[in-house]
Amino acid sequence: MIAEIIISALILIGVTFSFIGSLGLVKLRDFYMRVHVPTKATTLGIGSLLIASTIFFTIHRGTPAVHEILIVLFLFMTAPVSAHMLMKAGLHERLKDVNGEVEEKLGS
Amino acid sequence: MISVAINLGLAVMCLCLILNLIRLLKGPSTPDRILALDTMYINTVALILLFGLRLERAIFFEAALLIAMMGFVGTVALANYLLHGDIIE
């Protein structure tokens, strides 16, 4: 029962963060701001879901179901790189920020 | 209770994907679109995990892992394309 609650909670937390990320993606007003949200919110979202999954299958099967951790690991390794590369692309494309300015300081 | 959470989760994730697609279509810039695509990949991982939970079958792990990997590679490739005009050199 407790496990059920925990799993359910983790699922809900996970999807909530994912949702916030996606919402931010639509809502925020310039590209640079939009890059933030999904990177973080979704990683946390996925993280929660994966933990939920781990607990669920561990209980369900009776043996440790831990391979979901790999996905978390992988996402945590790659998400910042993706964000970095997107930022660089944005700068390179000379996208305007929310104030209509182009960040010139470091070029691309 | 778990199944309610899972179903709710699935619905929310679908909503997420819809939001992502909206951004992708709206753009306005190509980096925006790539960003939206990247987010879609990650949200898809979530969706598939939830689906696995719902079926109570652990056969979707590889798919989830692969989506994460491929999403990353795709994003990097697209960003590289914008940065250098080509993606590798």
Add this chain to the structure above:
Amino acid sequence: MAVLLIVLLPFIGVLLAVASGRLGRRAAAVAAAGPTLVAFALLMSLAPSVLAGEVLVLSRPWVPALGLTFGLRVDGLGFLFALLILGIGLLVIQYAYFYMSRGDPLWRFFSYLMLFMGAMLGVVLSENVLLMALFWEVTSLSSFLLIGYLSDRSAARRGARMALTITGLGGFCLFAGLVILGQIVGSYELTDILASGELIVGHDWYLPMLILVLIGAFTKSAQFPFHFWLPNAMTAPTPVSAYLHSATMVKAGVFLLARLHPALSGGDAWFYLVGGVGMATMFFAAYVAFFRHDLKALLAYSTISHLGLITALFGFGTAGAAVVGIFHIMNHAAFKASLFMTAGIIDHQTGTRDIRILGNLRRAMPYTMVLALLGSAAMAGIPFLNGFLSKELFLKETLTAPMMAGTPWLLPTVATVGAIFSMAYSVRLVHGVFFEPGQGKMPKEGHDPSAGMLLPVAILVAICVVVGVAPQWTAAPLLAAAAQSVVVGELPAYSLTLWHGFTMELLMSAIAIGGGIFVYTQRARLYDLAHRIWPGLTGGAVFEKTVELVVGAGARLTATLENGSLQRYLVLLLVMALAAGALPFIQYGFSSGPQELTPTNPVAIAVWALLVVAALATVLTHRNRITAIICLSVVGLLISIVFVYLSAPDLALTQLSVEVVTILLLLLALFVLPKTAPRESSRLRKGRDIAVAALGGLGMGAISWAVMTRPQDSISDFFLEHATYPVGGGTNVVNVILVDFRGFDTFGEVAVLVLAAFGIYTMLRYANHTFVEGVPDTADDRYPVVLVSASRPLLALILLMSIFIFLRGHYLPGGGFIGGLVASVALIMQYLASGIDWANERMRLNFRVVAVIGFLIAMVAGSVAFVMDLPFLTMALLGMDVPLVGESDFVMTLLFDLGIGLAVVGSTMTILSELSHMQEVEPYDEAQRAKESDPWKP
């Protein structure tokens, strides 16, 4: 056996003549004459038995299924024709040796000539009618070569083409007719056909068959309206005309009439068609001949006219007429060949054949004059020459022809008027050339040629005279034997004597001779008149126009249809497919199956909506290519979700990895190609495309719906049952199918991958590229440190995952292909992060070799089974157990899967590294690029 040799010898002569190519004229002549002589001798050896009325038949099977045998037959008719072909052939060879100019490659001429001779012998000696048709066409082909022999003259080329087309056309018709004939009789052997006259004439197919056969005969024998090719064929060297256009090829048509006379004659159709065409041709051509100024043209029309005469005789359908026809064939061959040769001598010695220019040659060329005089007299039908005999018999036959009850005067009148013109042009030929003074100067002052050239003419003329004086002792036995083959039953009574008393036909002959002389005296007025009323269009011109029209129309039609537009071909394909898919549903109606539908849910609907939107977005954004690529990725991602949902995790994995590599490919392509596409379709075309697309999509969807709603009964239960241990040895049934049950497909798939890689390598290496370079790079860190750093551990990590996925494939989603793609992605990450040179330096792998080795491993894995005499790709090698690892089938599938994986890695990496490599070498030219990017914009 001798028969076989007779037919084969000329073909041996062809080879000999070709072989004599470098040995000179004499050798070529010997190569031609030798086999001809031998064949002639062989033929003579058959003479006693043939003249005694025997029919020699030799039959060898060839294609029983077609009723085609290699059957030869020597009877009187065949013997007569073979005699003409070989005898006159010898004379022509002799004549040609002197006639042809020194510079000519005589071996070629003689090889053509021998080819023709062989074919002609084949026609007249065939027992099987299909074989005869076969030889028949070869005569057309070889005559094409002979007529066009003087190929630098456009008239020669034209004449040759015309002759080939007309006689070839006739040949096909004949052939068709003979096929029907054979079907009617049930046999293609002449023996059977000749014995089935009544059956044939009474058969439903008689008329079409007859018409087809007659077209063959008429075209060959230049009967109206197919006559025009013959005058145009006069561009051939004169020996050719003497041989083909007097004695042999044109006689093939009348030979055919004679040959099939017992089987086909007797009906009204035969009489009106053959007799009518013959008479018309005889009259018309005689008239035209008179007005020709070219010696050979005159002779050509004269030939047409005489052939008409012979045709008419066969057309009368009576035994008597047929005998006369045969007789005239013999006579005409003799005098016409001599006349053609004479014309050739005149041409050869004076340099012209124009009767108007020629003149007064009687002193310069006395021998020639005598020969020409006798030959022409024979042609005109003057007594004491052979032509007189057969012509008088002809005139007699016109008086007694059947079926002319209503108008008995018609045939004799036409015949007589024709004879008048015949006399007139004969007089003209002699008088105009040898006696009348010529207008203008001849190119050369003529004199008699060497004896070698005159000899053949003399021989022929001698024959004319001898036959003319003493027919009973010369021509009679041969005629009797030949006639026997043409007539059913007993030969009719006929008399080969000079004097039959004062008869109607004698009167007609006299009228003809007198009238002819009178007409000739009126020639100036007649030429003038004819000049004014001469029709502007000749048969030849009409023919040429027609051919030009057909060719032109063909070219235009082809250019219109094959307009080089891929869209048209694609639309045709799709419309065709639409029709194919829709037609059955239109015919039989569309119905859903009874299967209960699977309940749907909001998630599915959402994914569906996303998929639809993304697909539409790809279409809508296709002009902005990078956006379209991104939209396509979304489609790929969503379809993977669909695959997962539809219980196909392996497909999802494959789709995902393929999708990402495809995106890489497209991005690489986009680097080179224009970044945007112009608007260029017209509204109409877009409308059409949308309609086709919508219908096509609907079609696919409809079929899918129809199938999904039907209950299923498939062979797949077997796979589910047997996939697991001990048979298939895995739990992932899809993988077991791929590497075991249907390993052959997978094996083929590996081949496809390797092929693609090699092809791409070839294209990029050997395509004649003008390279364009990349965008000038402004980024200060070309290889972002963050990316580089992450890519390092990721390499090992992803490779680890690739091994993981590869090894698990048999039990869980995964396998060699996906493992290979994941490994490729790990390596590509290095390219992406650090550049191709850096990465390649560290890999030092020839990926093409990797690909081939993968292919090899798959091959080996499949071939191990041979050791145990099990079929290729047998994985479960019973009784084999590999230490440590386990059962042999697992090892084999793993090995097979490894081959697949390596092939995938090798191919994918070859493709991607070649593509990336290409972009390094290119010099950059912005202006050029801008121009290239869109040449379609104004």
Add this chain to the structure above:
Amino acid sequence: MEALIASAIAVLGGCGIYLVLRERTFTVILGLALLAIATNLFLLSMGRVAPGHAPVIEEGIELSAYVDPLPQAVVLTAIVIGFAMMAFVVVLSISAHFVTGTDHIDGGEHTQ
């Protein structure tokens, strides 16, 4: 569910066909990619619809419960072959663009 799948096939196929009928190589390639996806989904649907019954044998599940695995194997092969063809046609279009100077599918031969 069947209706969703069928209509998705229809949309994907239609979009693919429309793009295949355009006049630039790149667009045609996009169309082929869409068309390939549509075809794969079509082939998969030939094994009927059975969500949640992936043909990975597990203990305690009846054999008849699994979805038909054969179309999946077929689609897998089709995907791989399609991928090879896609790579080939991409490079072909690049080569043609290099050599002819245009990315028009008719190589500049044909104008409307």
Add this chain to the structure above:
Amino acid sequence: MIGIRQRILPQPGFSLVLWIIWILAHESLAPDTLLIGAGAALFLPALTHHFWPEALRVRRWGKLIKFLLIFVYDIIVANIQVAQLVLGPSEKLRPAFLEVPITLTNPLVISILSAVISLAPGTVAANLSGDRRTLLVHILHTEDTEGSIERIKERYEAPLKEIFQ
């Protein structure tokens, strides 16, 4: 000896990580899993060694663990903050680009810093200058740019420097 070790086991720590990952992936401690995993874990670093010449050594394990804990805490807390920011009126956000001067030299460590910054609240590492001296960081909301720069340097750069250099 070192040569052989270098070739067979160039990165023992990394091999260990890979082995663990392998086991995690298989969720099994069966002997064949362990054996094949060990093989792969030994083989892959050796295979990919050329790609990764600079090894990274952790000098202070204790600091690393502490840093990780802080970091996880930061992520959770900051995610909530970001969530609030996103859900709130977006007009209020004051985003900015920060130029963070860095003293780290090892590119791998710089990358770790960049990753940490990106995963951490409201900041994304946007660009590294060509001389690797300045990291351009985009911050979602800040009232005080200088303060934010300081916070990054002190909370993340400093510990990393201690751990690895």
Add this chain to the structure above:
Amino acid sequence: MNHWIALPILLPFVSAILIEIVGRGRIAVRRGMGLASCLGTIAVGAAMVLLTRHGKVYTYALGDWEAPFGVVLVLDGLSALLVALTGVVSLFCLLYAMNRHDTRGKFFHFFIQMQVAGICGAVLTGDLFSLFVFFEIMLLSSYNLLVYTGDKQSLRAGIHYVILNLTGSVLFLVAIGTLYGVTGTLNMADMALRVSELGAEDIALVRAGALLLTVVFLLKSAILPLYLWLPNVYSSAMAPVAALFAILTKVGVYAILRVSTLIFGPEAGVAADAIEPYLLPLATLTLLLGMTGALGSTHLRKMMGYLIVASLGTMLMAMGLFTETGIASGLYYLPHSTVAIAMLFLLADLIGRQRGPEDDHLVVAHMPKQSGVLGLIFFVGAIAVAGLPPFSGFLGKMWILQASLPAPQVVIIWAVILSTSVMALVAFSRAGSLIFWKGEEPPKGEPPRGDSQMGATAFEFLPVVGLLICIVLYTAFAGPVAEFCTVTAQNLLTPSVYIEAVLGAQR
């Protein structure tokens, strides 16, 4: 074990692999292996023809899985004929390519072997999806060979060819899918059984599948209206490749014949004669339009391309009768036209090279240096292709005419065959007289351009003459061949023979 049935597939595959592994950088080794493989294919093909001449059907269950579950190779007269033909044509193309073509790039021999393997696999497999896979191997090899030179023309043609065929492949999959969806099997013999047992409710669906499949095969075999791509593609490929391509379309013909007799024959229940009514009219029009194209062609190679179209029309007309003699005569015509056209493609190359810059353009140009011997071969080849006597083409047409005599459409068939024969005559006599009779001497003083004044070597003539000899032999031995074709046709019209051989007495 009948391992030899797999040989025509494995042999070229293995030699392709070895060519790339052992023969890297050593052209002699590559050539030797290529030739050995082709000779081997001929030998096996000949043995297959001999073995199947009495109508026996052999099977080989790959992977030791019984049909219909595994993929099974099936050898009957039809497949044997195509295997042997493939061996012969590829051998001579390879010989010709050894003069200059195979050294231009790395993988020529590899591609050729893969092409052979693809064709042999396609004609031997008894499984519909394997047929697709091997079609793709065959096609991809042909794409590679087509664009091998990388010149403008071949790349342009390549784009068309590849895209069209990729679309065709999509259709192929749709067709296979539909048939699987209805019947639940991929094995053709099994499918034949299952199709015949279908209920009326599936009639439209199964017929749609049949017709879609036919459309795909019509595309491959270039039948109206899907023939327009062929002339340009074939005339853009280099000569030995174009010559080899002459056989590709025949695989399409093979496939049509196979499915229309085996699966959708008269005994196919609701799908009975699903394909039959359409073939004859389409083929007839194809013949007409193909020959019209040949007549209107401005280039020799393009003319050859149209002649291929015409020859396909001819043989499918015969097969479209779906009678024993009809199919037999079509089968007899098939190898003839393949070999004759392959020879003419090689010859066109020799001719074109000696005509200076005009190449094979049918305008007045330099007289070919070796006009004598080239003209002679052209004459003979043209005769063969046009179906004039004395060669096998004439026998083939003769048989087709005989076969169509009982058909209700006999008048049209005869009219078309006879008139197109005349058209071929006109086309060839025009082209031949233009090239060999109307040529101008190369202008004196001007240095010879390229190799236009170099005669072809004996080794270049060898394959041309070799193919010519094949035609002569095919004519001479028409009797036994015709018997073979008759037996094969009987077999095709009695699908139960094939089905029983594949499935045994299971059902």
